[in-house]
Each structure stands twice: as structure tokens, then as C-alpha cells.
Amino acid sequence: MQITRRTLLAGASAGALTLSTGQVLAQKAAEFTFKYGNNLPVAHPMNKRAAEMAAAINAESKGRIDFQVYPNNQLGNDTDMLSQVRSGALDFFTLSPLILGTLVPAAQISGVGFAFKDYSQVWSAMDGELGAHVRKQIAASSTLFAFDKIWDNGYRQITTSTKPITNPDDLKGLKIRIPPSPFWVSMFKAFEASPLTINFAEVYSALQTKVADAQENPLAIIATAKLNEVQKYCSVTNHMWDGFWFLGNKKSFDRLPQDLKDIVTRNINAAGMKERDDVKALTDGLVAELKGKGMAFNNTDAELFRNKLRAAGFYAEWHKKFGEEAWKVLEKYTGKLI
Numbered sequence: 001m002q003i004t005r006r007t008l009l010a011g012a013s014a015g016a017l018t019l020s021t022g023q024v025l026a027q028k029a030a031e032f033t034f035k036y037g038n039n040l041p042v043a044h045p046m047n048k049r050a051a052e053m054a055a056a057i058n059a060e061s062k063g064r065i066d067f068q069v070y071p072n073n074q075l076g077n078d079t080d081m082l083s084q085v086r087s088g089a090l091d092f093f094t095l096s097p098l099i100l101g102t103l104v105p106a107a108q109i110s111g112v113g114f115a116f117k118d119y120s121q122v123w124s125a126m127d128g129e130l131g132a133h134v135r136k137q138i139a140a141s142s143t144l145f146a147f148d149k150i151w152d153n154g155y156r157q158i159t160t161s162t163k164p165i166t167n168p169d170d171l172k173g174l175k176i177r178i179p180p181s182p183f184w185v186s187m188f189k190a191f192e193a194s195p196l197t198i199n200f201a202e203v204y205s206a207l208q209t210k211v212a213d214a215q216e217n218p219l220a221i222i223a224t225a226k227l228n229e230v231q232k233y234c235s236v237t238n239h240m241w242d243g244f245w246f247l248g249n250k251k252s253f254d255r256l257p258q259d260l261k262d263i264v265t266r267n268i269n270a271a272g273m274k275e276r277d278d279v280k281a282l283t284d285g286l287v288a289e290l291k292g293k294g295m296a297f298n299n300t301d302a303e304l305f306r307n308k309l310r311a312a313g314f315y316a317e318w319h320k321k322f323g324e325e326a327w328k329v330l331e332k333y334t335g336k337l338i
């Protein structure tokens with residue numbers, strides 16, 4: 001793994017692995033070279049919009065910036081990329097607020113189980129006071145900052161290779177893969193599952209080799225990462241909404257003069273807004289498409305799962321951890337949660 005990553009990084013600095021975004025301007029060396037890494041397949045809307053965005057930044061800066069996109073964990077898994085972006089080895093990175101929770105615990109508040117009833121609540125909160133609160137914590141407690149518009153991951157659903165999940169008891173003892181985040185561990189322990197923390201880079205093979213029998217992710221990821229090839233059942237739980245903060249290393253970004261900062265900021269936020277629409281449009285057709293590929297779907301009663309979390313003291317615990325003030329901001333958008 002280590003060797004692979006070094007090899008990749010060496011290749012990357014020689015320009016060997018970059019998407020072709022910088023090629024048009026290759027004759028003239030850019031003043032600012034930026035690396036942006038993410039964990040999603042090239043087929044996911046995130047990478048389509050990221051490629052467009054990089055090309056726009058390079059063109060609008062008239063070649064002064066060379067913004068390079070490294071999709072699909074090419075630079076390492078999320079844990080690796082988080083440490084790279086913290087040190088400045090990577091300049092930009094998109095990360096779930098919950099995985100960011102390993103560094104900035106307050107960021108996890110947007111993942112509270114069954115909090116947002118629909119996307120209008122999600123975007124009001126994340127583009128409003130809740131998002132502002134989290135971005136402030138990120139900037140105050142790390143070498144990172146987050147751009148204003150969070151990108152969409154989606155509402156998460158549970159897939160398994162063994163059985164449909166119809167009520168909370170079905171989760172008891174289930175070997176379910178979850179991303180590396182204290183919040184996810186706590187939630188699936190509250191469900192009495194046996195959660196395994198595994199980076200997304202290793203999820204397909206963990207499911208294929210049955211290290212894990214289950215995982216949870218939005219439909220757009222299940223489809224673009226082809227998890228349906230190694231999972232049979234998809235239980236629509238909508239147990240949490242998840243996004244991707246577009247993170248930047250403060251020092252790298254501060255190297256830019258204001259006019260170039262404006263170009264980068266405007267294009268990143270605009271691409272995020274388009275990605276939100278793309279994920280929604282893609283998701284709308286995916287139950288039918290995945291059924292066509294052999295997945296068995298079932299719906300669930302959210303109240304049963306929410307009651308289980310309540311009874312386990314999950315809401316009370318995280319209310320206390322996030323604090324009264326932040327919790328009030330969340331409930332301003334979601335209504336009373338406990």
C-alpha cells in the first residue's frame with residue numbers, strides 16, 4: 001500500500017496520472033499547481049463536475065493555475081488523503097463530515113440519524129446556520145477550511161449479501177462495513193450491529209471476500225461503485241443524509257492572489273450546486289435500474305429504527321457531545337429530535 005502510494009505520488013508529480021485538465025495549457029508552466037483528491041469512482045457525478053470545474057479554473061486563470069483532479073482514491077484512501085491535505089501534500093479534498101469527525105468532532109452534527117426529513121431541510125440547514133457553524137469549527141480547529149457549498153452524497157441505505165433488513169432486530173450482530181468515523185461506530189453499536197471500520201477504497205473487496213456482509217451508502221454510490229455486484233439486498237432505510245465538504249488547505253489556498261481565489265471559489269461552489277442536481281436526477285432512476293440488475297429492494301418504517309436509537313440513548317449522548325447551542329441550531333431546521 002505504502003509503496004503503491006509513493007509510486008502514485010511520484011507519477012503524479014511527473015504529470016503522468018493527471019486527468020487531462022491541464023493539457024491544453026501544458027506549453028506554459030502554471031504558477032500554481034493544485035492537487036484535488038477524492039474517493040469516488042470516475043462515473044460518479046462528483047467527478048464529472050470536478051473535471052469540468054478544473055478545466056474552467058485553468059481556463060479562467062489563463063493558465064496561471066493548473067488544477068488537477070485525482071479521483072477514485074488514486075492518492076490513497078480517505079484516511080491517507082485527510083493526512084495529506086492537513087499537511088499540504090494535497091491541496092483540496094472532498095470528505096464526509098462524519099469522517100472529518102476524526103479531526104473536527106463538531107462536523108459530525110449533520111449526520112444525526114433520521115434528522116433531515118427531506119432535501120429542503122438538508123440544503124436550508126447546510127447552506128444556512130448549521131453549515132456555517134460547522135465551517136467555523138473546521139477553520140478554527142484545523143489547517144483546513146471548507147468552501148460554502150457542501151456537495152451531495154445522499155441519503156444512506158443498507159445493502160447486504162445475506163438478508164433484507166426490515167426492522168432494527170435484523171441489524172443485531174450484522175457484520176456491516178462503516179466508514180472510519182466515531183459517529184458511525186456509535187450509531188451502529190446503538191443498533192447492536194457488529195460494525196467494521198473500513199475505508200471506501202477497500203469496500204468492494206471487503207464485501208466480495210465476505211470480510212463484511214453488509215454496508216450502507218446512497219444509491220448513487222452503490223450504482224457507480226457497482227456494489228450491486230457483491231450485494232443482493234437493498235433496504236431503503238434513509239437512516240442518515242451525508243455530504244462532502246470541499247476542503248482546502250489554508251496555506252496552499254492563501255498562496256493565491258485575490259482574483260485567483262475568487263475564480264477557484266466561484267467554480268468550486270458552482271460545481272457543487274450542479275453535482276447536487278446530478279445526484280438527485282441519477283438517484284431518481286436507480287431503484288429501477290438496480291432492480292433490473294438483480295438487487296432486491298424493500299422499504300422500512302423509519303420510526304422503528306429511530307425508536308431503537310432513542311432507547312439506546314444515542315440522541316441523548318450526541319446532544320450532550322455537540323452541546324446545547326449546536327443542537328438547537330440543528331433542531332431549528334429539523335424540528336425537535338428527542
Ligand code: X2X
Binds near residue numbers: 095153199200216218
Ligand atoms: O465511505 C463511504 O461509504 C462514502 C463513499 O459514502 C463516504 O465517503 C462517506
